[in-house]
Amino acid sequence: MAYELLQTINDPAELRKLDRKQLGGLANELRAFVLESVSRTGGHLASNLGSVELTIALHYVFNTPEDRIVWDVGHQTYPHKILTGRREGMARLRMLGGISGFPRRSESRYDTFGTAHSSTSISAALGMAIAAKHKGEKRHVIAVIGDGAMSAGMAFEAMNNAGIADADLLVILNDNDMSISPAVGGMNRYLARLVSGRFYAAARRAAEKMLSGVPPLWELARRVEEHAKGMVVPSTLFEEFGFNYIGPIDGHDLDSLIPTLKNIRALRGPRFLHIVTTKGQGYKLAEADPVLYHGVSKFEPAAGIAGGKSGGKPTFTQVFGDWLCDMAERDPRLIGITPAMREGSGLVKFAEQFPDRYFDVGIAEQHAVTFAAGLACEGLKPVVAIYSTFLQRGYDQFIHDVQIQNLPVLFALDRAGLVGADGQTHHGAFDFAYLRCVPNITVMAPADENECRQMLYTGFLLDTPAAVRYPRGGGPGVPVEKEMRALPIGKAEVRREGRRVAILAFGTVLKPALEAGEELDATIVNMRFVKPLDDALVAQLARTHALLVTVEDHVVMGGAGSAVAESLAAQGVAASLLHLGLPDEFIEHGDQNQLLVAAGVSKDGILAAVRARLAQLSPHVRAA
Numbered sequence: 259m260a261y262e263l264l265q266t267i268n269d270p271a272e273l274r275k276l277d278r279k280q281l282g283g284l285a286n287e288l289r290a291f292v293l294e295s296v297s298r299t300g301g302h303l304a305s306n307l308g309s310v311e312l313t314i315a316l317h318y319v320f321n322t323p324e325d326r327i328v329w330d331v332g333h334q335t336y337p338h339k340i341l342t343g344r345r346e347g348m349a350r351l352r353m354l355g356g357i358s359g360f361p362r363r364s365e366s367r368y369d370t371f372g373t374a375h376s377s378t379s380i381s382a383a384l385g386m387a388i389a390a391k392h393k394g395e396k397r398h399v400i401a402v403i404g405d406g407a408m409s410a411g412m413a414f415e416a417m418n419n420a421g422i423a424d425a426d427l428l429v430i431l432n433d434n435d436m437s438i439s440p441a442v443g444g445m446n447r448y449l450a451r452l453v454s455g456r457f458y459a460a461a462r463r464a465a466e467k468m469l470s471g472v473p474p475l476w477e478l479a480r481r482v483e484e485h486a487k488g489m490v491v492p493s494t495l496f497e498e499f500g501f502n503y504i505g506p507i508d509g510h511d512l513d514s515l516i517p518t519l520k521n522i523r524a525l526r527g528p529r530f531l532h533i534v535t536t537k538g539q540g541y542k543l544a545e546a547d548p549v550l551y552h553g554v555s556k557f558e559p560a561a562g563i564a565g566g567k568s569g570g571k572p573t574f575t576q577v578f579g580d581w582l583c584d585m586a587e588r589d590p591r592l593i594g595i596t597p598a599m600r601e602g603s604g605l606v607k608f609a610e611q612f613p614d615r616y617f618d619v620g621i622a623e624q625h626a627v628t629f630a631a632g633l634a635c636e637g638l639k640p641v642v643a644i645y646s647t648f649l650q651r652g653y654d655q656f657i658h659d660v661q662i663q664n665l666p667v668l669f670a671l672d673r674a675g676l677v678g679a680d681g682q683t684h685h686g687a688f689d690f691a692y693l694r695c696v697p698n699i700t701v702m703a704p705a706d707e708n709e710c711r712q713m714l715y716t717g718f719l720l721d722t723p724a725a726v727r728y729p730r731g732g733g734p735g736v737p738v739e740k741e742m743r744a745l746p747i748g749k750a751e752v753r754r755e756g757r758r759v760a761i762l763a764f765g766t767v768l769k770p771a772l773e774a775g776e777e778l779d780a781t782i783v784n785m786r787f788v789k790p791l792d793d794a795l796v797a798q799l800a801r802t803h804a805l806l807v808t809v810e811d812h813v814v815m816g817g818a819g820s821a822v823a824e825s826l827a828a829q830g831v832a833a834s835l836l837h838l839g840l841p842d843e844f845i846e847h848g849d850q851n852q853l854l855v856a857a858g859v860s861k862d863g864i865l866a867a868v869r870a871r872l873a874q875l876s877p878h879v880r881a882a
């Protein structure tokens with residue numbers, strides 16, 4: 259496709275100069291461009307195909323960036339990026355040095371709020387609306403939130419506040435009846451009822467007829483409509499919250515979207531527009547399988563995504579999924595919980611095999627943790643499968659509901675360390691720090707696939723809380739034994755005996771540590787446990803080596819290396835320490851390995867850092 263119209267739009271001001279009749283053509287080009295470029299780079303696809311018309315309509319009707327659009331999650335913002343001067347940038351989407359896959363304030367003045375974790379948009383937009391009021395500035399603030407993201411408590415906390423705040427705020431619910439997997443829960447059922455309500459639809463059509471597009475008439479019509487609604491259906495939940503509810507309307511129909519948005523623009527106070535869209539709209543394969551096309555690697559659009567690969571080494575996610583099914587087979591008390599990440603966390607097979615013991619709680623990490631605590635109180639054995647970055651959402655629940663009561667909840671933390679293309683919002687860089695500072699928890703990091711299975715088993719057997727954290731993708735390829743063996747708690751494993759230098763590796767960084775250790779003739783230890791730490795071994799190594807090096811794919815500050823330093827200090831053992839890990843900064847998006855190398859967490863990075871430190875030490879130590 260030539261993208262004749264699209265290539266003339268480098269700023270929404272140019273879009274606003276177009277004739278209304280040209281917008282349909284623009285939508286076709288934009289959709290084709292999204293498909294073509296994402297098929298080349300990988301990234302989020304189906305949600306972006308679904309947000310094309312809404313994005314055009316918003317930038318057409320509102321005076322962006324003066325008016326603020328706040329996108330929820332932000333995985334649906336590629337059309338927005340393309341229309342706001344980043345069309346060319348799409349070629350390096352999510353790559354090192356390229357544009358982010360999510361909105362970033364530092365990337366564009368059109369990205370009003372940085373995001374990627376869900377359900378923050380209404381709070382942020384309300385903050386902006388109240389700020390505008392305080393400063394006496396007249397602008398529109400619009401939050402765009404999906405029905406999946408609407409399942410989170412935070413969205414309702416914001417609605418609860420916004421409905422009574424005297425703020426000019428528009429919330430647009432982009433309802434495609436999907437989260438990553440099918441949307442779940444009572445809210446989802448409620449929205450489905452709203453969308454399918456026949457009486458309501460009839461009342462709406464009657465009201466719409468009255469809307470000539472002239473704002474004052476709209477207000478009058480709205481009142482008539484409210485009245486009509488009152489007679490046929492109770493007012494919506496959103497109205498009860500204090501919003502003026504409008505919709506549902508077809509979110510792919512520019513002829514409804516544009517006049518409706520223009521009308522709403524003339525209203526004041528909290529308004530709620532419900533639009534209905536199709537995830538994957540316009541690309542048949544994605545419409546048919548929006549789960550598969552939610553996030554994609556490179557693929558050929560004409561052929562679609564190739565069928566699932568078989569063979570090869572399993573990812574840690576698969577190791578977890580297999581273990582969960584095997585463990586559930588053995589222990590009927592096991593309950594598997596995911597906050598809306600069935601596919602990403604490896605629970606598809608478990609959900610099929612154990613539907614009664616599988617709980618997708620929606621995008622509700624806080625609830626997932628406390629729900630698990632409740633199950634554990636009654637003698638069940640909950641396993642919370644959660645990304646490292648998303649457990650941050652449930653941190654108070656983690657401390658207050660699980661750890662203080664010392665309940666046997668197993669946390670399977672996927673995507674620990676650097677995740678790659680999703681970038682700074684998604685790296686699991688803080689879990690050692692936030693987990694290990696809390697009493698009661700046992701924290702493990704497997705060096706390989708088999709150890710991951712054994713650690714999950716070890717954690718599950720404990721009568722106290724435990725966490726196993728493992729990275730995105732595969733490990734070194736160690737075959738996974740069917741048999742499950744519990745590991746001795748708090749015991750590390752010496753993998754190589756060397757001299758002068760001891761390298762203490764936490765997790766999959768054992769591999770580069772072993773490679774570097776060969777060249778250095780160093781002692782190499784697979785630490786396995788961050789908590790409880792193998793204090794005795796750490797002290798012994800400190801006494802017998804000139805330099806202790808800790809390696810982790812986690813921020814150095816507060817991480818596993820800090821645990822080693824604290825242990826030595828507590829034991830009164832002096833040692834020369836070198837901590838290798840992630841720096842005190844948010845790491846950008848890019849290839850996972852590239853990022854690890856840049857952070858110095860690689861064979862060469864370890865070698866260089868150890869040699870540099872040895873060179874600083876006294877000649878006596880260097881020769882030892």
Ligand SMILES: Cc1ncc(C[n+]2csc(CCOP(=O)(O)OP(=O)(O)O)c2C)c(N)n1
Binds near residue numbers: 305333404434437623
């Ligand atoms: C706090 C949090 N938990 C989980 C996720 C992972 N996640 C990204 S998109 C998504 C689904 C969002 O659904 P919806 O808002 O309906 O948008 P859609 O994908 O349907 O376009 C989820 C669960 C997240 N981004 N943030």
